[in-house]
Amino acid sequence: MFFYTNDLFLFSESWFADYENIMRITNQQWFGTEYTEMGEFALINIFGLFFKISSEMSLQMFGFLQCSILSILIFWIVKKTSVKTPYFIPFFSALLFLGGLIITPIDIPFIFKHRKIFSVFIIFFPILFSITEKQHYYKYRTHLIYFSFALLAISFLAFSSLLIIVLPSLLFLAIYDSKKSVKQKTQILFLFIVIPIITILGYYATFNYGVFNIPFFIRNSFIEISNFSKIKNLYFQHINIVTAVSLTAIAVIILNILIKRTNIESILISSLYLFLAALFQTRYYLIDENLFLLIFSVLTPIMIGISINNLIFNHVKIITVKAAQYLSSIIVISTVFILIFIQRPIISQLKNSNETNRQILATYDKIITNHLPYSFAVVNNEKTLIFSKYNHFFMNYSELNKEYLIKDSVFHTNKNKKDFLKNNPHTILPNSIFLFEILGVDKNISRVGFLTSKKQLKTNDSLLNVLRSRNREIELFTNTKRLRVYKIINKKNSCNIDKMLLYDKRL
Numbered sequence: 105m106f107f108y109t110n111d112l113f114l115f116s117e118s119w120f121a122d123y124e125n126i127m128r129i130t131n132q133q134w135f136g137t138e139y140t141e142m143g144e145f146a147l148i149n150i151f152g153l154f155f156k157i158s159s160e161m162s163l164q165m166f167g168f169l170q171c172s173i174l175s176i177l178i179f180w181i182v183k184k185t186s187v188k189t190p191y192f193i194p195f196f197s198a199l200l201f202l203g204g205l206i207i208t209p210i211d212i213p214f215i216f217k218h219r220k221i222f223s224v225f226i227i228f229f230p231i232l233f234s235i236t237e238k239q240h241y242y243k244y245r246t247h248l249i250y251f252s253f254a255l256l257a258i259s260f261l262a263f264s265s266l267l268i269i270v271l272p273s274l275l276f277l278a279i280y281d282s283k284k285s286v287k288q289k290t291q292i293l294f295l296f297i298v299i300p301i302i303t304i305l306g307y308y309a310t311f312n313y314g315v316f317n318i319p320f321f322i323r324n325s326f327i328e329i330s331n332f333s334k335i336k337n338l339y340f341q342h343i344n345i346v347t348a349v350s351l352t353a354i355a356v357i358i359l360n361i362l363i364k365r366t367n368i369e370s371i372l373i374s375s376l377y378l379f380l381a382a383l384f385q386t387r388y389y390l391i392d393e394n395l396f397l398l399i400f401s402v403l404t405p406i407m408i409g410i411s412i413n414n415l416i417f418n419h420v421k422i423i424t425v426k427a428a429q430y431l432s433s434i435i436v437i438s439t440v441f442i443l444i445f446i447q448r449p450i451i452s453q454l455k456n457s458n459e460t461n462r463q464i465l466a467t468y469d470k471i472i473t474n475h476l477p478y479s480f481a482v483v484n485n486e487k488t489l490i491f492s493k494y495n496h497f498f499m500n501y502s503e504l505n506k507e508y509l510i511k512d513s514v515f516h517t518n519k520n521k522k523d524f525l526k527n528n529p530h531t532i533l534p535n536s537i538f539l540f541e542i543l544g545v546d547k548n549i550s551r552v553g554f555l556t557s558k559k560q561l562k563t564n565d566s567l568l569n570v571l572r573s574r575n576r577e578i579e580l581f582t583n584t585k586r587l588r589v590y591k592i593i594n595k596k597n598s599c600n601i602d603k604m605l606l607y608d609k610r611l
Contacts, residue, residue: 112213114164115461120490122148122218126159127494139317139324143260144220160491161469167218171210173226174402175202181229182409184369187418188425192432196439197409201402203443208401209342221398224265227254232273235292236281236368244288252295259303264325264395266300268383269376276375281368326392342397349404350381352411359414367418370410377407460545463587464488471538471581472496479599481533484540485554497534501560504539509570515594516574536599537592539564544586564590 113119125145128134134142151169152162175198182194201208231254234247259266274296278289308316353374360371380403384396412435417428468491471480481497482488483504492498499508515533518524525532541564542556556564568578571592582589597603 109457109459110213111216111458111462113167113216114458114465118217119163123160123163123490126163127490130159131494139321141220141260141262141325143257143262144218144223147223147261148218156473158469158472160465160472163218164216164465167214167216170218170222170226171202171215174222177226177229178402178406178409181233181369181373181406182413184233185367185410185413185418187413188423188428189413189417189432192429192436193409193412193417196412196432196436197405199436199439199443200405200408204405208404209397210401219398220262221265221395222402223261224258224269225402227257227261228265228270228273232277232372233369236277236283236372248291248295251292252299255295255299256303259299262325263300263303263322266296267322268380269399271296272379273372273376276372277368280371280375283368326395342400345404346381346384346400349407349411350378352415353377353381353407356411356414359419363419367414370414373403373406373410377403457546460542460586463582463584464540464542467540467582467587467589474601475536475599476601476604479534480536480538482538482540485542485556488540499537501556501563504567505560505563508537509567512571512574512576512594516576519595533594534599535593535595537594538581539568539590539592541588541590542586543584543588568592 122145125140125142126149129142129145129149148162148166149159151166152159155162157165178201179194179198182197183190186193201210231247231251235244235251255266255270258270274292277284278293281289284292304318304321307321308318356370356374357378360367380396380399384391384393384400412432417423417432423431471482472491472495475496477495478497481499482492483499483501486500489498511531511533514531518528518531540556541561542554545554568590572578577593577596579591579593580588581591593599
């Protein structure tokens with residue numbers, strides 16, 4: 105609820121740009137002249153179809169879903185490196201990711217903003233760790249097939265992540281993993297070479313805007329223009345945090361090499377963290393700082409948890425299992441109190457906002473998911489026109505004021521005259537009209553949700569009274585202190601999907 109009431113992503117410029125891309129995916133427009141990678145928007149579209157929610161709602165919820173899954177994934181990864189503390193330190197790492205504003209550059213007001221690099225981690229880490237396990241040939245072959253699909257998905261999500269996350273991980277796996285034969289390691293590296301080539305050829309073959317510029321596409325893949333990170337709240341400079349955690353990563357690798365019981369997961373994450381930290385320090389022109397800040401917002405909590413496990417609990421014999429559990433519980437409880445105390449000024453600056461826009465979104469979701477496309481029209485401000493694309497008709501207030509009563513009279517007078525309607529299709533009204541009235545907005549957020557003028561409210565009341573005098577059916581679809589929506593029904597049981605299925609035309 106805290107994240108929900110402090111969200112600033114909804115109806116921002118970035119939100120509308122992302123929504124436009126989702127609509128392009130819905131209409132099978134996969135590539136454009138701007139070389140935007142569309143895999144993330146395809147995932148959001150699939151998410152909406154799977155849970156049967158509108159594209160608007162799936163876009164708004166996908167970023168929070170990513171953070172939730174990542175927190176579980178962080179818990180799982182750190183747990184794989186835990187010997188004496190199977191729950192407390194993994195929970196500690198997940199807590200740092202979600203609530204450690206002083207060490208992770210996540211911008212809380214934009215936590216609902218989806219990030220493609222988060223999707224990459226969600227897909228890549230589970231399949232990476234699955235192939236590190238010693239397994240029977242047939243099970244390994246199955247995991248290799250899954251790995252192929254995972255690489256293909258990642259290449260469409262963020263091609264740059266293949267170069268800076270996937271390739272280093274596979275190289276480290278080939279060096280450190282003694283469980284794999286040379287043949288198995290060669291198969292993994294071969295897949296890495298083949299999948300990017302297939303991806304590039306796929307882009308090249310389907311690009312309809314001239315010659316596909318491969319160098320520009322790769323360069324563009326590294327840029328995170330619309331994703332947000334925030335370093336102002338960090339208690340230490342971010343480069344100092346990365347350097348300190350890098351030193352613990354070096355210690356973890358050295359310790360695992362010196363002892364006989366090597367933890368492959370610890371070495372993999374530590375090596376990847378060191379590689380990315382070194383790459384970040386080079387300041388190479390391809391390196392987008394915002395992209396790396398998002399990467400470290402995930403890897404830093406994981407690396408801290410792994411370091412605590414490896415350097416303190418797993419290999420210090422004098423710390424028993426029971427003592428480790430007590431000590432780790434103290435670490436978690438202390439961290440919670442420290443985070444609350446230090447981050448209180450940051451959290452107090454956050455204000456509840458965007459309530460009107462959330463109500464608008466919920467109403468649109470209710471309309472779109474329950475009504476047949478192009479069987480209804482929406483009357484609202486012109487800035488909401490984008491919601492009407494590919495789904496329903498749109499009417500602005502000016503058109504409503506000047507033309508609707510005339511059209512209503514003509515249509516209802518001739519609605520049973522098929523020849524007249526066939527010869528005059530412009531007189532046909534949608535089966536239902538949803539009239540939006542915005543009554544209250546947040547002072548610090550305008551965007552889509554701004555007040556409907558008092559003059560327009562009076563005009564709407566006058567128009568509705570005329571329609572009632574003509575015996576038109578009018579329902580109050582939504583009614584809150586901030587938003588009111590009327591439903592004008594021109595053809596009964598011809599718009600709402602449930603009512604259409606249950607309607608008996610013989611009655």
